[in-house]
Amino acid sequence: MGQLHILDKTGDSRIIWNVGDTEHVKTAKATFDGLRAKGYSMFSIKADGDTGGRVDEFKPELEQVIAVPRIVGG
Amino acid sequence: MNSGPEQVFQAGPAQMQAAQQNAQDQQHAMRNALAQQQGIGTYCDCHLCQMARQDVQAAGAKAQALLESLLDCEQIAEYREQKRFLVRGNRTGNLYRILAHGSLSGNVLDLNNNRRLCAALHTHLGTLFFPFEDHIIAQFLMLKYDEGSFLKIAH
Numbered sequence: 146m147g148q149l150h151i152l153d154k155t156g157d158s159r160i161i162w163n164v165g166d167t168e169h170v171k172t173a174k175a176t177f178d179g180l181r182a183k184g185y186s187m188f189s190i191k192a193d194g195d196t197g198g199r200v201d202e203f204k205p206e207l208e209q210v211i212a213v214p215r216i217v218g219g
Numbered sequence: 220m221n222s223g224p225e226q227v228f229q230a231g232p233a234q235m236q237a238a239q240q241n242a243q244d245q246q247h248a249m250r251n252a253l254a255q256q257q258g259i260g261t262y263c264d265c266h267l268c269q270m271a272r273q274d275v276q277a278a279g280a281k282a283q284a285l286l287e288s289l290l291d292c293e294q295i296a297e298y299r300e301q302k303r304f305l306v307r308g309n310r311t312g313n314l315y316r317i318l319a320h321g322s323l324s325g326n327v328l329d330l331n332n333n334r335r336l337c338a339a340l341h342t343h344l345g346t347l348f349f350p351f352e353d354h355i356i357a358q359f360l361m362l363k364y365d366e367g368s369f370l371k372i373a374h
Binding site: 150152153154155156157184186188190197198199211213214215216217218219 | 274277278279280281282284285289323324325337338339340341348349350352353356357358360361363364365368369372373374
């Protein structure tokens, strides 16, 4: 089970996918790619919460992904 | 007695007044919500302000829960006690302190170089309405996993 958190005005919106469900994975990938195209940075977080990194490509086996809108210098 | 037309005539202005009041209330609530997000205003007790305040509070609580799910025990403890925490950059290994309260202007302290850094979510994307904690999540993730990009962007 993977989870995509998209930061927004509600705190975050969540897309959940089951690795074995093709439709779930397709929806999650489309959302992921759409956000990337809009300039979002995607960060993968492992279930242990301690390891992760930036990811540019969706993979169904990702556990938790945080989608962060573009940041700018103040 | 036929009072039908009279009732219709009386209902017209009342409905218009109600619609105008509703529009004013909505503008009022939006203005107050914006002011609250910017830290320069407060909500009044009208029902629209109360609803807007509840939405903002719920969003803040949700964002805070997500933030804490990303932090380790030490960071959570410091965040809860002092509304700040340390994070190490993945590229330089430098230590940063994120101040998770007050203003986002210069709220990232570069402890190795004794300077303040400023970078937050892009307001042109409507992020003015994002909970404060979402900005903190963005700063934290960028520093921890993509410090190079953060330093290129931050002023």
